[in-house]
Every structure is written in C-alpha cells, then in structure tokens.
Amino acid sequence: PEKTQEFGLQSMSYLQSLLPIGSAVYVLFKGKDKYRRDLAVLFDSLGRNINATMVETGNAWYYGDFDKLLDPVMETYQENAKKSKLGLWAGSGDPLPPKIFRKRSKQKRSGTRQPK
Numbered sequence: 001p002e003k004t005q006e007f008g009l010q011s012m013s014y015l016q017s018l019l020p021i022g023s024a025v026y027v028l029f030k031g032k033d034k035y036r037r038d039l040a041v042l043f044d045s046l047g048r049n050i051n052a053t054m055v056e057t058g059n060a061w062y063y064g065d066f067d068k069l070l071d072p073v074m075e076t077y078q079e080n081a082k083k084s085k086l087g088l089w090a091g092s093g094d095p096l097p098p099k100i101f102r103k104r105s106k107q108k109r110s111g112t113r114q115p116k
Helices: 008-018 050-056 072-083 098-110
Strands: 026-032 038-043
Touching: 008 050, 038 050, 050 072
Parallel strands: none
Antiparallel strands: 026 038
16 A cells, blocks of 8 residues: 555555564566566565565555566465455455555546546
C-alpha cells in the first residue's frame, strides 16, 4: 500500500523491522516496468526474500502485471494472506489496490470526477 493509504504506515513499519537502518541488502534487478522504474527482488544478509516476506505476511501486494515470470509462489503467498486475513487483508472490505488509490488521489487533487 501507499504510505497515505489504509495500512500504508503499518506496512512501512514492518518493512523497517525486516531491514533496520544499516542492514545489508542484496538487490536482484529484474528489469524495468512500462514506466521505466526498476523492478527488483530484495534479500537480507541471511538470504531471506524480503519481497516474498512482505507479501506472505499481508504487508504488500503482489502484482503479476509487473512480474514477467509470473511467480506462482508469490501468487500463493498473496492468496494465503487474503484467506488468513493478514495485514492489509485484515479489514472488513476489499483493500484498494495502490494503483487505483493513486489514480483516485490524483483525480481528487485535480478536481476531475471519479467513475463509480
């Protein structure tokens, strides 16, 4: 989630607990998305996949759209987190995907009408 989105600060806090300031981080670059942003997998000094940990605990979304290899394990982690109502999936309704949250926030700032 985005920082200003529901569960955003909790997610950020959890990530900081996994990777405290000064932690060694290993980055496996996977390429760029359509917006030319880097796509990567992060590992801690013990070799733990931080991306997978975040998704598995319900602290991050898995976007198959951005994963050219479509990692079935990540999809399973997300489905299990949903079923177990972990993290961002713990609320009563369906959480809003960050890309939709950003779009709606941009529409509110610009004063354009939101589709229903």
